[in-house]
Amino acid sequence: MPLTETIHRPTLHEELVERLRNLVIEDALKPGEKVPEKDLCEAFGVSRTPLREALKVLASEGLVVLQANRGARVATVTREELEKTFPIIAVLEELAGELACKNLSEAEIDKIEKRHADMVEAYRARDRKAYFQANQDIHNALIEGARNDILETHHRLLASRVRRARFMANLSDDRWAQAIREHEQMMDKLRVRDSEGLGQLMKTHMMNKYAAHIRALEPVSGDTAED
Amino acid sequence: MPLTETIHRPTLHEELVERLRNLVIEDALKPGEKVPEKDLCEAFGVSRTPLREALKVLASEGLVVLQANRGARVATVTREELEKTFPIIAVLEELAGELACKNLSEAEIDKIEKRHADMVEAYRARDRKAYFQANQDIHNALIEGARNDILETHHRLLASRVRRARFMANLSDDRWAQAIREHEQMMDKLRVRDSEGLGQLMKTHMMNKYAAHIRALEPVSGDTAED
DNA sequence: AACGGTAATTATGAATTCATAATGCAGTCA
DNA sequence: TGACTGCATTATGAATTCATAATTACCGTT
DSSP states (O other), X not given: OOOTTOOOOOOHHHHHHHHHHHHHHTTSSOTTOEEOHHHHHHHHTOOHHHHHHHHHHHHHHTSEEEETTTEEEEOOOOHHHHHHHHHHHHHHXXXXXXXXXXXXXXXXXXXXXXXXXXXXXXXXXXXXXHHHHHHHHHHHHHHHHTOOHHHHHHHHHHHHHHHTTOTGGGOOHHHHHHHHHHHHHHHHXXXXXXXXXXXXXXXXXXXXXXXXXXHHHTTSOSSXXXX | OOOOSOOOOOOHHHHHHHHHHHHHHTTSSXXXXXXXXXXXXXXXXXXXXXXXXXXXXXXXXXXXXXXXXXXXXXXXXXXHHHHHHHHHHHHHHHHHHHHHHHHOOHHHHHHHHXXXXXXXXXXXTTOHHHHXXXXXXXHHHHHHHTOOHHHHHXXXXXXXXXXXXXXXXXXXXXXXXXXXXXXXXXXXXXXXXXXHHHHHXXXXXXXXXXXHHXXXXXXXXXXXXXX
């Protein structure tokens, strides 16, 4: 009997990885902060062992940094790291776009179309929160549409590290309008299933997002200012 | 004070991650095999705790699979996984090629040139082992030349999972000749620092490698037989 | 009063212990 | 004779304990 398709009973440390990851992504634990094992243990009602195992995993993902005998700190995202990460995300999205074009069902494309409409509507209303959510959904749908869980994993790994950078906070009107135009073009390509076209657009879309973000960071000394 | 640039003193579980990773990559632990904690503990002379932490990390990297209360097994590389992984490696190499073109020093390019000559020589002598080593060195040099440690990490993560597939074992004469031609072209692009050109070549080179490998796998039923 | 050193406290890395889930074997019943 | 069930053994997940390294506070000296 092949041992694929075995039931995946979530073990304690896996649960913790998930919870901790969310804490970091949702900024409940802020970059640079210490991650106090003791407090988290009683907060989650678990012993230190599984929590430490979870921290090791988070560290290998780069979300936290372990210092020998000095515990874990939430990783800070430096500007240099952003510069290194965005191009990688960009080429992954390029690939995802190509694959999604080939693999998405008509129904799924319709769904994305709807979310796209929501997003445009949110843009008209200048509703940043709704826009951000719809945008996220669309990108996620395209990534998932690639039908490549490994691609998805690596994309999530990279995206989770820069998500904290909060692109939306400093979204200029110009860039916003440009982003909408780019999304329109993406939808055009998706409708006719032009995979290379969509891939290219998603790549440049991400690089533009990156450029805008770096521009926004420009005034800053170079390190990440908090809040 | 920014807490970047802290000294990275290797802790016990990190050491173990390294050692175990090598065991898996070097096929000392074969795919599908159980990873017996007890034996490894006495083999390395450590307790189970750091070893288990290491296994969690390896699992998050996808090198081993954890099953609740059933321990860890070395991950088997299914054909489907290969099909999902290679395109990702390909786009990462594409990006690496572009970046390496821009960032490599002349001296480094000379070094690669030398290794390339070694590789061609090994091809002439039909010395698979030497060829494989030189090939590996060249690819590594190009990846490192990208000056992007995050890209490097993800590339290594993906490559280590398929390395076991041992492309070289079933390298047809045709494919071998083609690979050499592709490498010649890559060197041409690198010499004139045509970044897009090198990127494209590295991508297609990887996809061709992939295609050849899939072809070699063809006869196999599709799933990996267990012991 | 300030700076440096030492001691104490705290917290982290690692070992050991404990409990529970899985597997294998044996015995019995069809 | 073969299959199924129950028990025992083994091994894994998790908690607790232990030791060591780091940080902080306090005291002494300049």
